[in-house]
Each structure stands twice: as C-alpha cells, then as structure tokens.
Amino acid sequence: MAMWFLWSLLLWGALPIAVIHTQVLSKVGGSVLLMAEHPPGFKVREAIWRSLWPSEELLATFFRGSLETLYHSRFLGRAQLHSNLSLELGPLESGDSGNFSVLMVDTGGRVWTQTLQLKVYDAVPRPMVQVFVAVAGDPQNSSTCRVFLSCQAPNISDITYNWRREGTMDFGVEQHRLFTNGQVLSISLGLGDRDVAYSCIISNPVSWDVATVTPWESCHHEAASGKASYKDVLLVVVPVLLLLLLVGLFSARHCGPCSGKKKKDVCTDGVVAETENPLV
Structure with missing residues (x-):
C-alpha cells in the first residue's frame, strides 16, 4: 500500500x-x-x-x-x-x-x-606557458624586452585564466594587457625584472592548476642565440670564400695561356723543346 x-x-x-x-x-x-x-x-x-x-x-x-x-x-x-x-x-x-x-x-x-x-x-590539467619575444635587442646594450605570455590548456569547459606576478599578493593585471579571454598576457621587462616570474592559474569551479615562467630568460636566450649564430656564420663563410678566391686566381694564372686545344699543343711543344735543348 x-x-x-x-x-x-x-x-x-x-x-x-x-x-x-x-x-x-x-x-x-x-x-x-x-x-x-x-x-x-x-x-x-x-x-x-x-x-x-x-x-x-x-x-x-x-x-x-x-x-x-x-x-x-x-x-x-x-x-x-x-x-x-x-x-x-x-x-x-x-x-x-x-x-x-x-x-x-x-x-x-x-x-x-x-x-x-x-x-x-573535468579536473583541469597543468597548463603550459609559452614566451614569445616581440622586441629583443643585444643583451649587452638593450635594457628592455617586450614579451607575450601564452597560457595553453586543453579545450575543456568553464576554464578561467588568471595571471600573477610572483612575489606579490595581487592576482590581477591590467585588463588592457590581456588578450583572448585572458589566455595571453603582454608585458614589458626591464633590467630589474630579470628574476621576476609570472604564473598562469587556470581553474574551473572544482579544480585549479598553475604553471610559472621567468620571461627574461627567454629574452636573453633569444638575443644570445641570434648573436652566436651570426658569429658562427662568419667563421664558416669567410674562410670558404677566401679559399675559393685563391683557387680561382691560381687557376686563371697557370691555365689561362694554355686554354684551348691549339694553345695546349703550343704550350706542350714549348715545354718539350726547352727540355731537349737546355741552356749551356
């Protein structure tokens, strides 16, 4: 019942x-x-x-x-x-x-x-932060570096992106420096920011995770890599060009009078005659 x-x-x-x-x-x-x-x-x-x-x-x-x-x-x-x-x-x-x-x-x-x-x-996974250098000069002369920090996470729903400058209690950054719903942060770094780290915090209503990078390292690495590559090119290319130039001059000097079949015969006959009739 x-x-x-x-x-x-x-x-x-x-x-x-x-x-x-x-x-x-x-x-x-x-x-x-x-x-x-x-x-x-x-x-x-x-x-x-x-x-x-x-x-x-x-x-x-x-x-x-x-x-x-x-x-x-x-x-x-x-x-x-x-x-x-x-x-x-x-x-x-x-x-x-x-x-x-x-x-x-x-x-x-x-x-x-x-x-x-x-x-x-879904539980959010560990994000990946990539550093894209917009303007980087000679690390010995340049005192600034402008970079874009891109925070990547799998395509799961209801994710929120936040950025934090480490060493401070402030989780927020100026809104005009954020792009694509907070996934990209634009910052300018000076010499005093060499050791400053930035963290990307991704979250949904039940979980969160964080990834941290030090952007200045990418600025220095990119500039230093470009400078090293330029020296390597000079060290390899310049000796090769000089060698080719010397070979060309040597060939032109010694084979120029004997170029062609007739000139080759004349040169050969002359060499034989000098051999058979040495000077007394």
Whole structure:
C-alpha cells in the first residue's frame, strides 16, 4: 500500500508541502553525496530517489526500513543509498550532470520533495606557458624586452585564466594587457625584472592548476642565440670564400695561356723543346 502511494504521487504529481533546490558540484573520477534534507520532526516512512534530467530513471528507494539501490539505470553499480537516505554517486563520469530529486513521506502522510542539480566538471590539467619575444635587442646594450605570455590548456569547459606576478599578493593585471579571454598576457621587462616570474592559474569551479615562467630568460636566450649564430656564420663563410678566391686566381694564372686545344699543343711543344735543348 505504501509503495503504491509513492508511485501515485509520482504519476499524478501530488503537491508536496515544500520543495527545496540545491546545486552540487563535483569532478570526473570523484564521488558526490546528494544529501536528503527534511525539517525537524519529519519522520521518514518512505523515500524515493530519481534522476529527472537528461533522462528520468528510478535510482533508489527506502521502504519499510529497507534500502534498495538495485534499479537499472546509468548509475547501476555506482549508486549507494545511506542510512540517512542520502545518495552517494561515484566514480563520476562527464555525462553524469543532471537534475535529481528525492521524495519523502513521513508517518503522518506529509510529503517533502528536494531537487538537486549536479554539475560534473573535468579536473583541469597543468597548463603550459609559452614566451614569445616581440622586441629583443643585444643583451649587452638593450635594457628592455617586450614579451607575450601564452597560457595553453586543453579545450575543456568553464576554464578561467588568471595571471600573477610572483612575489606579490595581487592576482590581477591590467585588463588592457590581456588578450583572448585572458589566455595571453603582454608585458614589458626591464633590467630589474630579470628574476621576476609570472604564473598562469587556470581553474574551473572544482579544480585549479598553475604553471610559472621567468620571461627574461627567454629574452636573453633569444638575443644570445641570434648573436652566436651570426658569429658562427662568419667563421664558416669567410674562410670558404677566401679559399675559393685563391683557387680561382691560381687557376686563371697557370691555365689561362694554355686554354684551348691549339694553345695546349703550343704550350706542350714549348715545354718539350726547352727540355731537349737546355741552356749551356
């Protein structure tokens, strides 16, 4: 009779004495406890948990003092009804977000309904910060360096980007220095910023992670690398050009008079004649 009464409430939409709404946040791979709350003095006789959206499914029931969670649903094997009538779900998957409800009836026949909205997020991974040097000069003469810091993270939803200059308590930076929803930060560095580090903090409602770089190292490395490459080119190219020039001059001087078949014969005859008739 009691179970029939519960099903009648579900099918005919009987009006409860109260409805409360709660939002619950969790992350993929974790677990969540959907708390069944009711007013003081409300002695629960029967209770039923349901998934309302994206699909309507029966998850668990409490009837005549017996807890039951053996119903076939997408949470089969991942749902546990506790003695306080709270429902634990886990490990959670990315598609588990949705609306849930628990309907309770007390010993006096009063009805209490609670609706909960579960939002499941992916845990944010470690971001990667890349440094792009916009203007870098000779490290011995230049005192400034303008760079763009790009914070990269996988394409997951609801990510927020924040930048922090290490050594300060301020998480914010001037808005005109941020681009692409905060993913890119533009900064100008001076000689006093050689040891200054910047951190990119990515977060969503359930997790966060951070990556830190020292931009001046990239300025110095790029300028130094360009200078070393220029010297290497000179050390290799100049000797080769000189060698080729000397070979060309030598060839022109010694083979120029003997170029061509006739000139070659004349030169050969002359050499033979000089050999056969040496000077006395």
